Amino acid sequence: MSRLGKILTYLKNYRRNRDVLRILDEKITFPLLSDYYGICLKYSNDKATTAEQILSQLIIEGHSIEKGMAMKEIRYGFGQKKVKELVSLCNEYLDSYSDNSSRLAYVVGILKEYDDLHVKAGFTLEDTTRQALDSLFAKYPYQFIVPETKETSSERYFENVGASFDRFAVSRHSVRDFTGEPVDEVLMIKAFQLAQQAPSACNRQSVRVYCVYDEALRLRLVELQNHGRGFADKANPLLVITVEMQDWGAGEQWFGGYLDAGIYVMNLLYALHFYRIATIPLNWYADIHGNKQIRKLLSIPESQVPVAFIACGIPLEEFKLVTSLRRDSKETVVFFR
Numbered sequence: 001m002s003r004l005g006k007i008l009t010y011l012k013n014y015r016r017n018r019d020v021l022r023i024l025d026e027k028i029t030f031p032l033l034s035d036y037y038g039i040c041l042k043y044s045n046d047k048a049t050t051a052e053q054i055l056s057q058l059i060i061e062g063h064s065i066e067k068g069m070a071m072k073e074i075r076y077g078f079g080q081k082k083v084k085e086l087v088s089l090c091n092e093y094l095d096s097y098s099d100n101s102s103r104l105a106y107v108v109g110i111l112k113e114y115d116d117l118h119v120k121a122g123f124t125l126e127d128t129t130r131q132a133l134d135s136l137f138a139k140y141p142y143q144f145i146v147p148e149t150k151e152t153s154s155e156r157y158f159e160n161v162g163a164s165f166d167r168f169a170v171s172r173h174s175v176r177d178f179t180g181e182p183v184d185e186v187l188m189i190k191a192f193q194l195a196q197q198a199p200s201a202c203n204r205q206s207v208r209v210y211c212v213y214d215e216a217l218r219l220r221l222v223e224l225q226n227h228g229r230g231f232a233d234k235a236n237p238l239l240v241i242t243v244e245m246q247d248w249g250a251g252e253q254w255f256g257g258y259l260d261a262g263i264y265v266m267n268l269l270y271a272l273h274f275y276r277i278a279t280i281p282l283n284w285y286a287d288i289h290g291n292k293q294i295r296k297l298l299s300i301p302e303s304q305v306p307v308a309f310i311a312c313g314i315p316l317e318e319f320k321l322v323t324s325l326r327r328d329s330k331e332t333v334v335f336f337r
Contacts, residue, residue: 054093055103061086062107063324065114070149070322071230072177076123079114086111087132091139100142106325108144112137148323154315158276172269173321175278176231178313182213183237183277188312191271198267200260206247207257207264210240210298217297224293225309228282235280235311240294241265242304261307272312282309 045053045060061082068078086107093104115133118125125133160171188211200206212218213236221240222232232238241264243257265281272279284306286294294306 048089048092051093051097051099051101054089054096055101058086058089058093058107059103059325061089062110066110066147066149066322066324067176069114069117070176070320072316072320074117074121076118076121077125080126080129083111083114083129084132087136090136094139102145102325102327102331105142106145106147108136108140109146112144113147113149145325147325150321150323151318152321153318154278157278157315157319157321158273161274161276168273169270172273173323174280175313175315175319175321176280177316177319178231178234178236178278178311179316180234180236181314183312183314185213187275187277188237191268191275191277194271194274195264195268198260198264200263201256204247204256204260206244207261208242208244208304209268210242210300211237212240212298213237220297221294221309224286224290224297225282225284228280228309228311231280232282232309232311235313237312239268239310239312240284240298240300240306241308241310242300242306244301244304246303257305258307265308265310268310272310277312278315279313280311282311284308 043053045056048054048057064082065079065086068074090104090108090111093101111133115125115137124130157171157173157175160167162168163171192209192211196205198207212221215236218236218238219233221238222228222235225232228235241261243261245254245257248254248257269279269281284290284294286306291306294300295302295304300306
């Protein structure tokens with residue numbers, strides 16, 4: 001019997017208990033278990049073996065190096081363990097697959113920029129890092145894509161906020177260099193009001209926003225989130241996005257709030273950009289303990305689930321901007337004609 005089958009058999013044995021029966025309703029538990037064991041565990045990139053899994057890991061891990069190079073004060077020699085892991089993944093892909101993936105070319109480009117950055121600064125990398133990079137550059141048979149990390153100004157960054165939507169949309173990027181000064185609350189309210197135009201399932205509008213200006217709370221939230229160190233502490237305000245689960249049914253509806261939250265967050269990012277407020281969305285991957293901490297910190301009702309953060313702020317006059325690779329739509333869209 002499969003692992004899933006054993007679990008389902010074990011759960012069915014409790015059906016005589018009326019309270020457990022309510023929890024184990026086939027519309028709730030069975031679909032969740034089926035999704036988790038039948039899809040999530042089977043196809044997650046935790047163990048990268050397929051081409052898509054390897055490329056996904058390369059982009060995720062490569063982005064951490066990309067971010068390090070965009071910091072206002074670069075800590076030379078950073079991420080060498082990660083760099084060697086990336087080289088190993090690149091080699092694994094090259095040994096197993098023959099196609100010239102744009103994502104692979106981009107990650108090799110990140111590694112080349114990382115190398116050039118340290119050479120230019122006169123910083124000597126560890127011998128094992130040096131050997132790994134040289135070996136990959138000699139082995140890679142294609143033209144790599146050089147990531148674009150550019151210096152810009154606040155004026156140039158916001159110059160297309162009144163332009164046509166295509167120019168406006170491509171002008172928005174994540175910003176990590178904030179002054180620390182608070183954004184005018186009136187502007188934040190205008191952005192929130194504009195973001196409310198986001199569509200939602202059956203007009204539920206189940207997304208809630210906690211706009212945190214208080215410094216002590218902001219710093220504690222950054223500590224809990226744990227991926228915005230070095231820049232999110234200067235965000236002012238910091239937004240916490242939640243979903244009110246009382247607006248959703250159980251079973252197949254349970255994940256609908258996350259979809260609505262994603263739509264709302266993108267609309268809010270555009271609204272904030274329109275009002276010349278710099279932003280960077282931050283993930284919130286937390287267990288029950290993490291959610292309890294953030295609920296207690298902000299007095300969030302138990303019925304609401306935290307799903308994301310957005311760091312907002314006034315950008316520095318001059319700052320670095322990472323314009324990460326966007327895949328061509330030909331790689332992501334399927335037409336049925």
